């Protein structure tokens with residue numbers, strides 16, 4: 316057909332046999348889209364001949380594309396445990412079940428059951444943070460980026476913040492410390508150089524406009540060779556003497572039961588708190604819970620944050636509060652195996668080997684078992700890796716990577732082989748993984 320009047324009606328397209336299995340809203344929406352596109356095409360070239368089957372095919376392609384983009388489960392065989400693109404930390408099913416009861420019902424989120432008056436949504440978390448971290452006060456916002464913003468905006472607005480040039484970092488997703496400082500209405504006073512910043516650099520920068528010293532954890536890169544930074548203990552003495560606030564943006568905080576290889580030289584939240592006024596970290600990196608910015612520190616500063624009007628815009632939903640609350644309970648009960656991120660990070664090499672062998676034995680394709688190294692990820696511990704076992708497949712690596720990706724299995728290419736890394740694969744995913752691989756005809 317090459318005439319507008321001959322175009323099929325939407326009502327006839329949505330009844331087509333091949334489209335029938337898809338939901339009506341998708342059939343209707345994409346039929347309209349495709350008809351519009353085809354009419355445009357025809358306007359450009361009146362000789363174009365458009366068949367009804369071409370229209371139907373295009374509708375089906377668009378629906379398939381839409382469904383492929385929908386949120387769905389993946390198997391993370393990349394070996395990167397805190398994988399930002401794959402949703403960072405995974406929630407344990409028992410933890411989820413505990414939350415489900417609270418989320419699927421009304422709760423005392425902001426209601427004081429004793430007085431019958433309005434309560435604070437942060438109260439359920441506060442006491443638990445105090446027990447776990449021995450902090451004076453705590454607050455939770457949407458993510459750690461929001462925490463950095465709120466802290467700077469509240470405690471240093473229209474004043475200066477001092478930061479080492481070696482710590483003016485970019486986190487990814489276009490989050491850059493200098494930009495955030497500017498957006499918070501704070502003037503950045505840079506000190507030192509990219510590789511070295513001494514205590515005297517901070518000292519010399521202090522003037523009547525200084526409000527805060529910011530220390531940022533080098534969470535996603537490491538500096539080797541001729542380098543030095545000023546440590547928190549030295550900055551604590553200086554900030555006290557000069558009556559400045561000392562804030563540590565920790566990024567990815569850990570608190571309990573991390574294996575010694577990973578925790579070596581990594582700052583632990585509880586210890587850091589003794590040396591700064593306020594600190595913040597992400598809820599879904601090493602802490603292993605949901606997206607949140609966890610702020611801990613001195614009561615007099617956190618009270619100020621709570622009074623900032625911006626908090627209303629950065630505040631967390633009951634879903635996040637519920638998940639954090641249940642995570643904190645598991646930490647306090649020392650049920651660390653319920654924190655999936657920690658569980659995977661602490662998994663023994665022997666157990667990882669068993670997981671790999673189980674899959675190797677039960678799939679129809681030939682693989683070889685190899686030792687390799689996994690990354691923590693999530694901008695955490697760039698200079699540390701973890702031993703792991705992988706299964707390497709025979710065949711063209713990039714082709715296989717794509718083929719597995721189409722089946723929602725995310726592996727990586729190493730030494731020209733496509734591999735599945737069992738460090739980041741959970742035990743309860745193994746049978747599903749075996750089934751998917753065996754459902755493939757060939758590799």
Ligand SMILES: *Cc1c(COP(=O)(O)O)cnc(C)c1O
Pocket residue numbers: 458459460461463486490531532533534535564565566567596597598607608693694
């Ligand atoms: C990850 C990170 C952030 C941002 O945290 P989000 O929770 O992702 O918003 C900020 N600062 C540092 C040092 C980080 O590592």
